[in-house]
Amino acid sequence: MTEKQVILVAEDDPGLNRLISFKLQKEGYQVISVFDGKEALNAALNEKISAITLDIMMPFLDGIQVLKKVRAVKPDLPVVILSVKSRENDLHQALELGANAYMTKPFQPEQLIEKLKQIMGSS
């Protein structure tokens, strides 16, 4: 019996968060939606999740901080960073900290899902 894989969607814009979550659900995944860095960290550490899509600019804790702390405990958890193009430094920092992939906004949700599948498949 295969359990549905759980994906954590960390994105502070509610509309976008809902959109990503909706599409993931249609693909057959279970989704946990969080809207700020604190919630993201909490869920990442305490829930059983298969992958994270992580926005960088979030209230309370930004995505980089969350990634750092998650990697310390779960070094193999697949993470896709989703953020705005301007913050290339952040994106590179994220990759150095162990994010598996990144996408810049504006983005195509289908590509995000593809990337997630890729990194989950190879983990």
Next chain:
Amino acid sequence: MIDPYLKILLYIIIALLVIITLLLLVIITNRYLVSVNQDKFRAKKQKWEELYLNYLQGDLNLKEIAESFKDEKRYYWLWKFFAPYLDMLDGSDFDKTKALCREISLIGHYRQKLEHGNLSEKATAARILGALRCKESITGMISLLDSKHQLLIQAASLGLAKSGESKTFFPAARALLDNTYFTYEGATEILAAYGENAAPLMVRFLEGETELLPGEGKDQSLKKKKKSFDLKTVDPSTYNSVMIDLLGFFRYREALPALHGLISEADPETTVHIIKAFLSIGEVPASFNLKSYLEHPYWVVRNFSARVWRLTGDREAIPLLIKLLDDPNWWVRFNAAEALYEAGENGLDILSMKAEGPDVKSAAISSYVLSRKGVELQA
């Protein structure tokens, strides 16, 4: 004699009481209305979201979903709903959203406002049509670039940038840089929205096709004395600097030859921009003579040249880096030391040696950088 004054005072008192009561009523009514509207909007958003997501998924077609949105006459609400999606999505989801906005007359409404609205309405319309990447509004937005009002120029430039029409890049740049009080940073930030598609045009300009930039504005009185953020006088190569920064931002490799061509004759500030662009692009032109810039009289150039060293790995420049460990400016020393650290075994040896050497400055910076790196290694 006093009586008339008493009368006047009485009238004033009554008037004040009336006005205060009115204001209070306005406050209370406003609070109530806003609260009602907010609830309404929230409910609509929920309903729309459900439909919209299904539409994107393909479970609803355009005609079907348009029906549910068509009765909404508050176009600003519709914009507020679609705004995050328009700003953050791309590809087929964006196209579908735009098609929906067209079908429910959102585009039509704001095109009207762009032509006939007041200042505030035009500016908002430009912003919205830009987010919708609306090519039909381009002419309308271009005409706003001639406006006397900074707000309209700002909104129009951003709108044009988002619509992706690269040929409007230069008119927008001209309007922003010459006819508004925008700093060059602020202007660059707006122009960045043009995206990489505008990069080839920028390269052509830097290579000498300066006629791409439209001539001086017809109305000279619009020209605001421009000064850069740093209290310097107008930099005639401001346009160059803006484009260099943008090419770096877009990480446009194809710009490297043009940038290299410029750097030999560039003034110190422009040189800094070019070297920063190399850093952003992550590559330097093959024939770039880093050594001469490591010895440049302007410390900012030396600073960024030290940072750029790791892109070249030029071993011949190492003696110069060592010399920079003694530079009068702390940041230059710091980045030279960091560069040496990246030079591998050799670099580490040099730093260790310098850390215990007689030169105070080199010793301080070498041991500082070593301790930073050393601590990281242990952790």
Next chain:
Amino acid sequence: MSTWAIILIFYNIFVIFYFISINGFYLLLVLLSYFGLRKQRTVERVSDRYQTFHSAFYKPLTIIIPAYNEEATIVDTAYSALALKYPEYEILIVNDGSRDDTLPVLEKEFNLKKYARDYNNDIPCETIRGIYSSKDYPNLVIVDKENGGKSDALNAGINVSQFPLFCNIDSDSLIDADSLLKTIDLFARDWRTVAAGGTIRAANQCRIEDGQVTEINLSPKFWVRFQIVEYLRAFLFGRAGWSSIGGLMILSGAFSIYRRKAVVQAGGYNLNTVGEDMELVLRVQRVMKKINREYRVVFLADPVCWTQVPENYRSLKNQRRRWQRGLSESLFGNFEMFLNPQYGTTGMISFPFFLFYEFLGPVIEITGYLVFIFSVFVGILNPPFVILFLTAAILLGILLSTSALLMEEIYYRSYPRARDILVLFGYAILENLFYRQLHAWWRFRGLLDFFFTKRSWGTVERKSFSEKKQAVEQDS
């Protein structure tokens, strides 16, 4: 008629004239700010906030937080600064020779190590003992120096700061995460901007989590409520109005952003005044004029800085006395601007306004009340007139406060509960019945301090920089 009677009559007329003109001005400011705020809102709508938030092009910023004996709160302050959303910035906490464990507490919490960084000596200041950076938060820097007072600490911070813009934040203030970006936007959108500030609001009894205000509550405290109404007036139509005509003379020390070069050229903060923020704003304008450079000092209502305001009578009284003294020192230290057409609106309108209505205001108000009452006793004014006049005066005051509440309601609606606004309205009424008069008395005492108290170097040094603590420490 005796000479005294004539003098009394003239003084009464003068007071009435004063009253009509000041309120006329305020009503004008209300109108100006209504349109000014509307324009700001349009600009807000047109800006691509999402793009701006993530801009790669903005000038980096140094946040300077002076601290003296803040061991209890400094860690929270640091975290709140670290929570800010800005592309590139550094936080400089300047430990002004604290006698308590401010530095050790920071060392422990943030894993500090000594940092061999050079700094400029652009502005003279007390010796800097050491500069530390945090291993965990690379953009957090602590400057440890010999005690020299708040202005001196700020000047040291300016010396150490490497970025073209700096932001001065009080150690007990909290800034909204996106407030910084909105304020800096002013610098990017207009090269003439040399200084900018936002709105200050009372954080008392608001819920604060991780250095951010997460729930806005109307404080139940009596004295705080008066201040809330005052601040709404001062910012939503005072500063907004002045800023819209280019005559802004004050930025709050709790939250203000400056161009570093401009401040260095002006010589940094003045060590000899308690109103160092206002004094600096005035002096920067003078220097810009001298070097013949266009400049603007701007207020933006949207960005908010939350601060703890005095909660009891004594602290509030001390604070207001100090502010009046600071105002006086700033005005007289920059008197060259008075009616000087070179300084445009600031010199020709704002400065005289502040001199006549804010500086002299307490004197005229207090003597005005006394003379009115005396005139009634000696029969020069008849009681009905005085009663009606005072009633009109009170109602006008209430009108002004209600206008501010209206502005708050239209543009911001910070207080979520409708009854909060009604409560504030009640306080707007109460304010005019006794608080105003009390306030005038405090300001009057502040004026006396300005004229008669010798300022000793010692008292300035030993004060804490937190407004709250300062007010308590000052002798009454």
